[in-house]
Amino acid sequence: MAKATKKQALGRGLSALLKDPSNDIQSVQDKNADKVIGNIVDLELASIEVNPFQPRTNFNEESLRELASSIKELGVIQPITVRKLGFEKYQLVSGERRFRASKLIGLETIPAYIRIANDQESLEMALVENIQRQDLDPIEIALSYQRLIDEIQLTQEQMSDRVGKKRSTIANYLRLLKLDPIIQTGMRDGFLSMGHGRAIINIEDQSIQLDIYEKIIANKLSVRETEALVKNYNETSQVVVPKKKPTQELPVYIKKGIKDFSEYFGNKIDVKVSSNGKGKISIPFHSEEDFNRIKKLVESAK
Structure with missing residues (x-):
């Protein structure tokens, strides 16, 4: 608790600096920019807006409440990252769960790192930092990769360097976006794993993809069983659910x-x-x- 309080206390002096109109920092060349950029600053939550470039769209309410309870007890241990838009106006780059949880318990301020970035840099920072998270579903990650390609014009090789993933891994995620939207939704909702999706994508016809998807759900097929079903379809053009071996009753x-x-x-x-x-x-x-x-x-x- 003392450690988190100390971090926030250190930022209060810098917060006062940012509230002075004569010290409105707009670029890294401005006076006092070195005192603020890269340091932890205590910012008012009301001065921060949500990042429209945020690749993540699903926020589990129960998980947010648990995080809010932790913040209430221990404080915000890891500062959020924002970019400066104007005088006392900021936009989230990363840390939206911490931001939302802090608002849930009525906090007025939050520790933050301030960065100066244009829209393209902000989008790239948000996408790259969020891709590193462990709680994004495969489709969210795939969409983030696609946005880096479409809006930042990064190649798969460049993305590999930025996010620390193999090019083949990135390609496997991007292929998931060729799945029927209903199947993508099923993956986002946890009905299918990425392994299931990678098996289904070997079928180009989306109507057949949906047929296989329904059979996976109805028969609770494993990834291996799904791979066998897809292989059988590619050889026979028939979607036939493989027969499961009867389970032996336990003594x-x-x-x-x-x-x-x-x-x-x-x-x-x-x-x-x-x-x-x-x-x-x-x-x-x-x-x-x-x-x-x-x-x-x-x-x-x-």
Whole structure:
């Protein structure tokens, strides 16, 4: 808490400098620009507008509330980035979740890095910085890449250098935009993975793509099963769902034991048994903290 407060306190003197009309900084050559540009400044939320170039369109409300609760408790640990539009007027470049969450709990100010940038530079900064995020869905990432191509005129090779991704990875994302819009929406909503999308894109006819999409949803097909379905269509021109091997019913002793395992580890345990009686127990974890929690449980049981 003290660390976050100190950061904001340091920015208050710079905030006062920005409120002085005689010190209205418009470029890096202006007087006192070096005191502001690149430093953490405490800005009023009311002076910041949302970035129209923001590639991200979906913001999970529950996730925002959790972030807001964290900010209320600890403060804004990581400053947002803005660009200066005019006197006491700024626009978000990155950090919209922090910005929204801060408004949710009624904060009046937020720590920010100020940059001087034109519209094209701002768009490129917003797109490149947001592509690095882990919580963007595949279609959002693909659209960001496409905007870098269309509006910044970057080649795939140049994008590879800017975002630190292989050219083949960028190409795979861009190919997803050839999917029918309904399938793209399904990916954004989490009904399909990127692996499913990459399999379907091997079908050019979008009506067939939709047929396959419906069968994936109806039959809960895995990526591998989807790949087999697409391969079969390309060979026979028929969309036939591959028959699944009948699942072997778990023995009674395992059914009883799974509940105990799941309650002990705090996660749903998966058990697979072969016909010869041998099997495998899988314990899922959702984060490094969750892994360490399970590790402690195992250690305490020794």
